Amino acid sequence: MGGCSEVLKVLRYLLLLPFLGASLWATPNVLFIAVDDLRDWVGHLGGYPGARTPNIDRLAKRGISFTRAYCPAPLCNPSRISLLTGVAPYRSGVYGNGERLRDCLPDAVTLMQHFRASGYSVRGAGKVFHGTSAYDRDSWDFFFKQSGKKRSSFKRDPGLPKDAWVRWGPLNCGDDEMFDAKNAEWIISEM
Template sequence: MKTLLALMVLLAAPPEAPTSPPASPPPNPAVVPQESGHGRLAANRKETDASRQPNILFIAMDDLNDWVGCLGGHPQSRTPNLDQLAKSGVLFSNAHCAAPACNPSRTAIFTGRSPHLSGLYDNRQKMRELLPDAEIMPSTFRRHGYHSAGSGKLLHYFIDAPSWSDYFPEAKSENPFPRTLYPAKRPLSLPRGGPWQYVETDWGPLDATDSEYGGDYLVADWISRQLAVRHDKPFFLACGIYRPHEPWFVPKQYFEPFPLESIQLPRGYKEDDLDDLPAEGKRRGPNR
């Protein structure tokens, strides 16, 4: 089941800070909680006193499910910073995405239109072909005097550049990770001919650092730098974290705390689940 976790953090007016990013970036904003600010965005007013407009940090993580410590979805989850963030705000424990696929779910979040209103039901469709004039969240904030900046996976397959004041990086690749780092010999030998026949659902530890790996690290680093800069406008800052969406090729330091024999299988796992399928189902099943 496709699950998208979205967090919105209201930040107090920023303290005095340099006008350019520091040489050493501050910690990853995706895992460091911020104190809640005050004030509300007056969405029905074109002009609002800037001092009453909170800065907003929006964080989206893909396929996280409820495997977060504070939600209790898996006993081996280690998410201390998300747990601390949840304690400092409001945690919705019975929330559901609009659709079990990235495209319609993300479109619903950014436009406020459920699939039955947007016409988007799967990942093959293009949002702007069905909703050419729809205003998405960063545009709404810009219309109310905000600087809207973002990075990472927020919408599906595209950025919608005209809606943003700033976006990093400019590349519009769906999978932001360099495949040159994928190992030649992978733990799983996926059947060829299926829809996920190459590396998209594979996994393995990489001999690489976070910075060498790029992807979410680069996104979080850029977001951190934006938070460290003194802004002359209130900001809407969106951080799109790609993981834990597959493939699960990550630096080996993240595999080491979890020896394979220690892994607890999730509730509902059935070891003989493929036994009653026809041959074609067994061939395609492992790479879905």
């Protein structure tokens, strides 16, 4: 009889393994933050001593921070398309901000598509790709599009040169009115 009870004990533990494994190998959330023109001017990278970035510093301690990242191109669009497809600008033909992702690379698999194919639910917000490519239907399960005034409907700041549109510096509105804050609020609600 002792042999039978030992077998039952082993079977009981074997039956629990799939349930234990589900929590051990659960798919983690991935938060990918893309920032233009940031350089190494965040606290944990130490590139500019005057930078105060407590939230990014906290995220860096809890996750992965790439400390030797290099830009594939000196403009938004070719750099972003290269980063998110793995295709260098000299191969994609994307050298400026006017080209659209699917016009140049109709069959490219983006990083987001790779995550989707691996079972992730992929959501996006903000200026991930440039221009109308941001809403690439193949890349997202859902993309948060903000409604609001178009750039051309804003008044140009008086006293600026004719080729300037807005004064760079503090704006006369609260942080919660900025697109970045609205994006962050939505992303937090989705996680």
